[in-house]
Amino acid sequence: MIAFLFQIILRNKGRDSGITTSAVNTNNILIKDGESQHWLFGESSEATIHKLNRENLHQRVNKTDVEKVKSDLERDLDVATALVKNISDSGDELYYNAEKNEDSSFIVSKKTSDCEHISCLDIENDNSPQLKALIYSDDILTEEQAKLLSKISIAGMLNFTREEKVASAILYGDDLASLDDLGVILNRGNAGYWNEFLYAGFERFRAWVNMPMVFGASNATKDHAQIVKKLDEYNAYAAANGKPQYKLQDTAHSLGVSENKNMLNWSEYLNQDYKNTEVDYLHAAGSYPSEEIDRQAKGIFKYTNTRYIGVDGDKVYSGILGGHFIGNNKNAMPNNGISSLEAHSEANQNINNLKYVYDKNNSEQSKVMERTKELLKLTYPKDSIRKFNTIKEDGGWIVIKNLFLLIVIFLLSGCFLISLTPSYSSKFRENTWVHKETRVPLPRELHIKCRDSIENSKEEDKLGEVYAACLRKHGFVFNASYIYCYKFKSICEEYNKYRK
Structure with missing residues (x-):
């Protein structure tokens, strides 16, 4: 194996800097279907063979002269003699027939x-x-x-x-x-x-x-x-x-x-x-x-x-x-x-x-x-x-996917924190009702007035609707935030229809 690697280095040096391949022997080319040949390659069989014979289309591989390799190695390397002896028939077979x-x-x-x-x-x-x-x-x-x-x-x-x-x-x-x-x-x-x-x-x-x-x-x-x-x-x-x-x-x-x-x-x-x-x-x-x-x-x-x-x-x-x-x-x-x-x-x-x-x-x-x-x-x-x-995934998609995952984790973490936040927290002190046109928060006086109207209502199962209808009559709409509604889901379900 070492001998073959060494042989490949010698024979590839100076030859693998481009994209050319070994020469093509056109002497014995037999093309059985000329019509298919012309359809696929866009030219006749004769034209293909002529093109292949152009000088330098493919570089011809000349089998290495072992004695010349030996001479060059002995000039450059103290251990050349031992290495040259390992350039065997197997190396030749591999290089010319497989490589x-x-x-x-x-x-x-x-x-x-x-x-x-x-x-x-x-x-x-x-x-x-x-x-x-x-x-x-x-x-x-x-x-x-x-x-x-x-x-x-x-x-x-x-x-x-x-x-x-x-x-x-x-x-x-x-x-x-x-x-x-x-x-x-x-x-x-x-x-x-x-x-x-x-x-x-x-x-x-x-x-x-x-x-x-x-x-x-x-x-x-x-x-x-x-x-x-x-x-x-x-x-x-x-x-x-x-x-x-x-x-x-x-x-x-x-x-x-x-x-x-x-x-x-x-x-x-x-x-x-x-x-x-x-x-x-x-x-x-x-x-x-x-x-x-x-x-x-x-x-x-x-x-x-x-x-x-x-x-x-x-x-x-x-x-x-x-x-x-x-x-x-x-x-x-x-x-x-x-x-x-x-x-x-x-x-x-x-x-x-x-x-x-x-x-x-x-x-x-x-x-x-x-x-x-x-x-x-x-x-x-x-x-x-x-x-x-x-x-x-390519690299860009991996970045997007990871970013999306972080966002999801952040949102889920946020929901978890909201759930743990007590109901009396200042986070939930917001203007859940505002005037439809001026966006002025609900005045205390109107709140008390509409709350009192609940006491005069005979429909005990619709007290929330009575309160909301009173506020709506005076031009106010429901304006609770997502955070508020996540914490107080039942309240928002009752008043969401009064957002407009």
Whole structure:
């Protein structure tokens, strides 16, 4: 791990100061649907390939010469020889295949218009070069392009193939009305099974340490930031021209949540914010605290809403070493007898989207789907529907909410104090009756006169009304304050009708 971190520092130094990515090899691009290509990217396949070949569109990654690295290190560091020996084949695999893979983002299309299952999606058609040409161009997105780029998904670890990453986007995302609703899939490369664990540790460490000037960012993370930048530019344009704006819907599972943090770190490093765009995060079994991501995103986006879920027993979600490492997330759903692996994966999936991934006519897939339904029923007994923890409020709303709470407490405290105040207190010595026009307080003489009229009344159950009618006859109205009426409720209920 130390060797790999050191290798990343060397290779990222001087290369991660901008937003360019590795070169795109256009020699073997196969674009099967020219009409769809032209509709989405606004140009023909040939024009896209020509654009990609322009000098400096993407910087080519040249594999580091180990001997040159060794020479440089020996010149600068006394301990260089020992460190260079640790730059192993694993480091090369991770750097070139996971960190700087060229197909770091892609979209999927249907092979047929009626396709509503992952098996009929054109997943292997590599449209990453065209997508990069779009997001790194200077052109404002069209409305259709903005809608497509507003949905981003990134899978967790051990999802090696494109199909597995698309399945993750479907299974952990919100309800899909159709597979047309899939957006961009961020594609962390594949460096092999054991290297995946090494890279996961590095990605989580990089998210926490927040030093992109040293540790750089993966091509997937750079694409992520650039896509959001393009969406934000479109939203600013749309707001000025009366066009629809699109909220960023960002879905991540497991290690993908750490990538969300790295994207925010990289954006801050580039001095980019997205004040024309709202973001809705969905985190499932996250490897990084969702509350920290939400807090950082609030300073970058126009508005941030973060939803997150996890199940007790999932150490990635809740953390290890007393909850102080990896996820460190709160409010896990109770574990009703399921394994830690199931708590990390199937128990966080969307039951309404299983049909897009599993084939009920396939015996093996049918068993997996039924088991997933059982796990969701155990985790969410009422209806098997996921129940998210939500972080909604931005800073301004929190201030308003707290201020409102203080006001309520103050008012309740005031009412409590009024109740305890004795009836004879000077607080209640006020002019409860005043002249309707002159607002002169009730004279003692008139008070005595109207009080005496009560003694001559034969209606004992209406003595108060007799007194009030007498005052009203002489032009006086009831004028008691809220404090008085709170203390002497019965009196005010009897005389309130004489306020006008």
